[in-house]
Amino acid sequence: MDHFEGINFSELWTGIDACGFYLKPIVKIATGGTTGSSLGICGYYNIASGIYDKVMVVGWEKLNEGGATTGIITAFDPVWERPSLAGALGPLALMANIYASKYGVERSMKAAADVVVKNRSNAANNEFAHLQMPNITTDFVMSSQMISYPLRLHDCCPQSEGACAVIYANENEAKKITDNPAWFKGVSTAHYYTFGTDEKMYNLPTATIASKKIYKKLGIKDPVKDLDVAEIYEPTSWAELAWCEALGFCDFGQYAKLLDDGVTQMSGELPVNPSGGVLSTNPIGATALVRFAEAAIQVMGRGGKRQVPDVEVAMGMGFGGSLWTELCILGKDPKPLR
């Protein structure tokens, strides 16, 4: 994105140099952290509207070339927010801190470390994941350096370089490309207001709004039962606790129990982040598209060592901007879910 690498015509570099789309329509979309999911949703709109038959969607980032924290600060209000803002981690630490004070510091810290161990263990089965830490333990996470209380180093995502491309096609074209596509069942977006602190936000209200909307539309009553896998956008371990609660996987304050019961482990009823999640890889402009792509990979059965068995329905999530949420639900069967 522009403010991370300090460049502006990146859509031409990716579109023409890398993809050969000379004289074809190319559009750049940048909505901060949700860039990838905004791309993913616009790809869907382009096909579903009938305007295009086939679309390639590309998200990318090279955080080595700038700095995520520095770039993120420039996205916020010059007068009120830029002077004290510490990128994304400062506010995410505040949210974790509020969460901990509500639901118990000790228990939340342990649960957060469990999230890191779960996701980074999953990443060990994904050759594309940035951080490869197959032997990670909760003790290791909980003794890592304090970055921004209560966030420790390993509660945080890395800064990554990476890209993700997804091919979208209408029904006729899809048949020519693969026998086994992932079908879009629906998308959902909730954007909040300018100032991030108008609400305390620790429980990501936009995730609740967006998920209720899409569940209702698709007739999903219990996401843990009705979804087979979820790829969520967790920039910190604490975010997975709060975001999954906001998405209705359990009641508020109860994600630690879900973890204890193994529900969101690879072998559980609703595996969360089989790819290793954002905690393992975070090329920001690609990150949310990776979530959508992983949902598609799981539905198409192309997950290899990280494949969840018998996936019929998968959800992908984007998070970013002023604490926005974007969701997609994909299915194996072209017919409506219910």
Added chain:
Amino acid sequence: MVRQKGEFQIRWRTDLPYKWAIGKLAVKYFEELKKRKIMGSKCPKCGKMYMPPRGVCADCFVEMTVNDMAELSRRGILEGFTVVNYPFVDPNTGAMRPFPYGYIICKLDGADTYLMHFCDETDHNKFKIGQRVEVVFCDELPKDHESYRPELKGDIYDIPFIKLLKDQEK
């Protein structure tokens, strides 16, 4: 993500000056701030008090003007805290932001929204959510304090940080 040795990189620094029209309500806010008053804006429809003040209530999509502005307390409640303890370039200056620093979210008495700002405390054990906090003005600081200024100027540096109030100050 591992860099290849000898990979050719160009390094440069973007240094762009910009002007940002802050809007009528913020202009009023800073005028009043100079008189040691902290002003929010109240939605004429739902009554929600916004701090910082702004021109539109997002809930009602109703315009707020300077006539909808009202004074808030300089004291409030601590809602969340952290101590930023990692290095990064501050794009406002181009230099490293000094760290560690206390960073809090609080709600001033009378406001319905929250405020994020610096706090002068850097030991995370000293904070307690729900405790009282108070806005500090630059002219109240000891003269040798780095944020001290002899008078208020009506800009963001008038309030360099928010301090935690000790129990007896409640």
Added chain:
Amino acid sequence: MSEDKKVFKGRINVPYKHTAGAYVEKFLTEIGKNRKIMGVKCPKCSKVIVPPKMICFECFEKMEEWVEVGNQGTVKGFTVITHKTDVMPLEPPFAYGIIRLDGADVDIVHIIKESDPKKLKAGMRVEASFYAKPRKRILDIEYFKPI
């Protein structure tokens, strides 16, 4: 109310790196070491691209044949910068030209060391003048001067 109070004056000041790649490195090295301007030739359409790119944007072919183009070229268009802003590479006045180097099939934009619009015209010939101490930057071609 003064303008000062209505407007917040800020800066965005950020250091960046850019991985320019092997083609740009070779291009800048040839300029710095040998005073040669190099392009690459497309195997399909035979166009010579300067500055070099790995992929021909029209044919989507990988280009691997390096060819030297002339240090001289023809101005196709120009403008003279007279106003000053904070972010100029040079003290105005100076000219920018669209220049077609001899043997190239695309144009480059660069500085022309002539700020009198009367002395500039489309079709005029110019020659590259190289920076004394090369730093692997495009400004190692310091400017083009009218011949």
